[in-house]
Amino acid sequence: MTRSTPPKNWFSYIVRSVVLGLVVAALVIWLQPLLERWQLERQQASQPISYAKAVNRAAPAVVNIYSLSEVRGSYYSRRPSTVLRLGSGVIMDNVGHILTAAHVVADVSSIEIALQDGRRTSAQVIGVDAITDLAVLRIELDNLPVIPQDHQLRSSVGDVVLAIGNPLNLGQTITQGIVSATGGRMGVINSHADLMQMDAVINEGASGGALVNSEGYLVGINNAQFRGPAGQSVEGIYFAVPYSLARSIMRTLIEEGEVVRGYLGINSSDNPAAQTYQQPGIFVTAVDPNSPAAQAGLRPEDYIVEIAGQQISSAPEGLALISTTRPGTELEIRYFRGNEQFTTTVTITKLAN
Template sequence: MKLLDFIKYIVQSASYGVLAAVILILLVPELRTQLANSTFVQGEPTEEAPLSYAKAVNRAGPAVVNIYSTDINNSRSYARTARNNTRLGSGVIMDANGYILTNYHVVQNADLVSVWLQNGQRYDAVLIGFDIFTDLAVLKVEATNLPVIPQREDLDSLSGDVVLAIGNPLNLGQTVTQGIISAIGRNGLSSTSYLQFLQMDAAINEGNSGGALVNTNGELVGINSRKFTQRNPQLNVQGIFFAVPYKLANKIMQKIIEQGRVIRGWLGVDTRQLPANNKGFIITAVTPNSPAFKAGLKIGDLVYQIDDIAITDVPQALDIVAETPPGTTINIGLYRKNQALTIPVVIAELNTIPK
């Protein structure tokens, strides 16, 4: 009897639940509509919304501008008629008051630079400064309330992230290409190699340079820079493109705005990374008359520390030096013939070799 009573109780409870649901559906018409939409429409399953990056493009696109740089050749060989050479590129509005990031090669040696917004507005731009090592330049237009690219200072990109390259390739108008980050770059000031850049397979063509690389939220990931090039023209390389990481690009921009250029510290040594699991690096060459030369650093010295920072690899050490203001003394901890030494070195400015 107890089992029968339990079954009866379950059946009654289920019946009450079904009855309550039917009454609720009858009393609230909106529930019937939602139920129909969530299951079947005219007897057929509803289709899922297609995957789209339109929201990201709508957020970022208005802040990506077209840049036209004109060189005016007044050479006598062209008689009385000056010949103009116009180059095409893209740029990214980083600040509502008119600061724009682009590639230096887009505006290099230009006599006139014009910026076109996506709404058709045109502005003349002034070159604030540039950095040849990262191929970045900062432009300024006299305008306010400009659309600004979404930015997140703590953004860290990872290999495999989906990215969108926005620019004006071949002057076709604003165009979006899609890809993934193939390898991540560094954010320090020292390196001038491809290792410093984000590698991705989103296509970059002439006119894309200086445009925005954004994630699927429309946030700035980097400044599109270049296609991979090499000395062997017989190799057909595809799908390797580069962008300056956002954190590095923003750092460069701030330095250019504040100082008109990027000032890097310089030590004056060539280095070799130690084998895996070994910290530090070995000095393989010392530039004559450099800070390292004047301080007495020697070939074969094993550097393991700069000031109080333990050195894990060469890029870390070079970034520390590059971001040290010229004229600053740093203490380099090293081993020389199994003897631990600490040698003070006065850092100089890169490309400024004291006589």
């Protein structure tokens, strides 16, 4: 009997098989995450777009506000009548501070808060800032839902937003929209409120509610619908106070009870003088009588280009600088009147709410 001997290429055959197996295993390991991601994307593509996660995170912290106010009697009835007013608010922390719109709680005799879990309680007004149309309330309850917040969050034009409130007392309602502007628009409500513009519908009773992004984070406090020159409602144009501004106002009201702003006493716009003087600035359209601006000699059609040594790039920027200046501070203003350049000093006073 003769013993068979392995072929000469037996060893190389084994090596090639091992190498091939290792290559296949490596490819499987490398491709597995890509395949899983592809499967996940296919599943997501086959599902309808939903903001349920965002609503579930934010909605419990949006409350209904019911307030009573007295209306003076008329010619036909001398007795004053009591009117129920509707609004919405947002629970901002676990100690019970609620942000809402100032016009929701202005001149009211009592305020009741209704949470989405069925609890109801009275509220105390901590502070009101009419300039930004914001108010801070306080309730005494435990285990409060708090709206998700990100202090670094900044909204952009084109972001999807959801407005949450209680329009017409129908119950909590969510409307969807797109951010059209993130601030800096003149002549809207008032120039000191750097409002966001969007088209998420805000009907009566939804003012003061939450404007959140697609992840449920608070981006603004719902404010109002834009009205035309004759006071008529304009569909598709709504406003909210941006979160960063609303949070700053809330902290000031809690700590100091009021927001103190500087007052110059001008109405202004960005145009038409920017092209004439070939540099950005503030075109003065009107000067309030006996205001710091009037006392400093400023007139309509003056063009302010520098305040306190700082070049002004736009009217909102200039007004923001004045607003944050403490009353009693003297500021040097450089401006053009026609082709001549002048410098004057104004003493900033307190802006009345």
